[in-house]
Amino acid sequence: MRAEEGFQINAFEEGNPFLSDPVLPGLLKRLLPAQIHGDISKDCERLGELIQHKLGTLGLVADSPVLTQYDQWGKRIDRLQTSEGWRELKAVCQKEGVPAIFYEHQYGQHTRTYGFVKAFLLMGHTYTAFCPLSMTDGCAQTLERLGTDEMKKHILPRLVSRDPTNAFTAGQWMTERPGGSDVSRTETYATITDRSDKYGQIYQLNGFKWFSSATDSEVAVALAGTGDANNGSRTLSLFLVPLRKPLFPQTGDAAPSSTSNGIKVHRLKGKIGTHTLPTAELSIENAESYLLGTLNEGVKNILPVLNITRVYSAISSVGHLRRCIAISTAYSRVRAVEGGRTLLMDSALHVEELSKMHITYRALVHFVFGVAHLMGKVYERGGQGSGEDARRLRMMTAIVKAFCAELTAPAIEQAMCAMGGAGYMEENHIGRLLRDALVERIWEGTTSVLGLELARAAQDGPTLASLVSWAKFSLQATPSSLATSLREPLAHLERAISLHNLFASQPSPFLLRPLLMLTGYMSSAFYLLEHAIWSEDATDIAVFQRWVTEGGLVGAIADVEAAAKRAPERGDENAGIVYGPRLAISKL
Structure with a gap:
């Protein structure tokens, strides 16, 4: 039998990603x-049509980058x-207005929601x-915050x-080999x-990223x-670092070489996913750069960058999931089973499994856009x-990034x-989407690293109080008629809130990850509750x-309660399990 003969599986349509x-x-x-909702919804519907009908062909020519370090005469070119x-x-993303x-600033505090929902649909x-x-x-x-007038005039608009x-x-250059x-x-x-x-006083940078x-x-x-x-x-x-000099070549001049500011590409990374993205190891040799903000306050000055990129990371995670769920749900509408008599969408067993994914998806979408709205x-x-909002955002950016990933x-x-x-x-893209989504568990901090950051933030009493007070307010805002029917889940949330007093003193290492996950489950639940009300x-x-x-969430509560009871000796036990008894460490 020829392939085009006999049974043929019906093709499925993902549909307009916004409307569906x-x-x-x-x-x-x-x-x-x-009024803002009307404008943004109309634009998102138009973008959905663009995604549905035009973006697929670009993916067919989205291949891995190629690095040529030397020309035929042995000259370093790093092309x-x-x-x-x-x-x-x-x-396409730039034309659509991201960033x-x-x-x-068209919609004031709602601008972040607008831009992020477009990014989410495109992800x-x-x-x-x-x-x-x-x-x-x-x-x-x-x-915008720290640049000189000339930076704001010439570089920011680009x-x-x-x-x-x-x-x-x-780019954002932070990660280095030692740490x-x-x-x-x-x-x-x-x-x-x-x-x-x-643009300011010139510094020379030397190092390796x-x-x-x-x-x-x-x-x-x-x-x-x-x-x-x-x-x-x-x-x-x-510092602000131009990758090539001059940053603004004169009209008619040749493009500056890739090594013109002392930045050399040691090699491209061979990664599990994100294959089209050029990720590299860079050698920096006397690269001209400009100080941003106050000397020796680099970590403080880069925090807004981290907050923004962590929210993008969370949106990327959930945006990848959005498409995978759209694909599997669309497939259930056309795939027949039981001798061709029943569509998957009419199978109670199959729809039960789909519903679990959809519930996770709904929780994560409400979480990421709750944080995006707060950021706006x-x-x-x-x-x-308010100041309380800013303090809660400090905790939420770490939580939402790690939890969604x-x-x-x-x-x-x-x-x-x-x-x-x-x-x-591979034709259905889920494999690529999975590989690409996995990086979000690492990029901008692993869950363990963000657990440490969350614990540091929670050591500030007002910061922790901002999260707890928001959670308690959400509980109190539940109408009595609804609270009666939701007695069990609301009781679980009350228990989750009470466990946050474990942040008050320096929590043990065994508590950091469970507490972060519990806070993620709790926060996403309260955003769902707000919407249900x-x-x-x-x-x-x-x-x-x-x-x-x-x-x-119930399991996360149990994990935190169990971790709080673990004795310090567990560290020695862990080391013995992993490395053998002779290498067991004597302290955490």
Whole structure:
């Protein structure tokens, strides 16, 4: 029998990703004022049509980058060639206004919600183009706060341009070989020169950056030491680094060489996923750069960049899941089983499994856009955020990034399995989406690293109180009629709130990860509760109830309670299990 003869599986249609989404239209209606909601929904519907009908072809030509380090005469050239698809996908995002929207300030405190929902819809189709674009947003935010007048006049407009032929992208150079996420062990140092230009005093940077995920960008923000190395992060400063000189060539001049500012690409990284993204190891030799902000306050000055990129990371995780769930759900509408008599969508067993993925998806979408809305209140012009909002945002950015990354990959695997063998095929994109989503568990801090950061933030009494008071207010806002039917999940949430007193004293290492996960489950549940109270919809109420009682919060409570009882000797036991009894450590 020829392949085109006999039984043929019906093709499925993902549909318009905005109109077919089970969460976004209703969520935006709640979060946005009526007039703004109308404008943004119309634009998202148009974007959904673009994604549905045009973006797929660009993915066909989105290939891995190629690095040529030497020409035929042995001259170092470091020519990086990215694929046509990668460049065009970045261009689509820039034309759609990411990150431009955030600096046009059209909708005041709702601007972040607007820009992030467009990024969210694009995430599953743009092959990690938002990695450099998120860092570009962070760089623009830094220049808006700390840049010189000339930087704001010449460089900032390029970073936020909607014209891809004119737009800059930016990198974020922090990770180094000695410390990974521990920036205090930097090998990169800055030396002031006696030269300056219109952008400021010129420094020279020397060092080595182990991960650079925007190697094809025009500029980068980088941390470098400016004092005694023994003082660690207290002597780090933040710099703006042009990747090539001159940054603005004269019309008609040849493009500056890739090594013109002393930056050399040691090698491209061979990664599990994000194959189209040029990630490299960089050698920095006397690269000219400019100080951003106050000397020796680099960690403080880069925090807004980290907050922004962590929210992008969370949105990327859930955006990848969005497409995988859309694919597996669409497949259930066309795939027949039981001798062709029953569609998967009519199989109670199959729909039960799909519903579990959908509940996770709904919880994560409400969580990420709850944090995006909070960020808009704190960061954007016209924002109504209070000091308490800013403190809660400090905790939420670490939580939402880690929590979404942890839950996304298993849910994507479920979406793959829901399609059987078809889900394992590369043509359906789930494999690529899974590989690309996995990086979010590492990029911008692993869950363990972010657990440490969350614990440090919680040591500040008002910061922890801002989270607890928000949670208690959400409980108290539940109407009595609804509270009666939701007695069990609300009791679990009360217990979860009470466990946050474990942050008050320095928690043991065994508590950090369980506490972070519990806070993620609790926070996402309260965002679901807010929406259920607003909508009074039976499905929204059921999603909240099942998320709390079946989705993992009860188990997270048990994990925290068990971790709180663990004796210090567990550290020795762990070392013996992993390394053997002779290498067991005597202390944590």
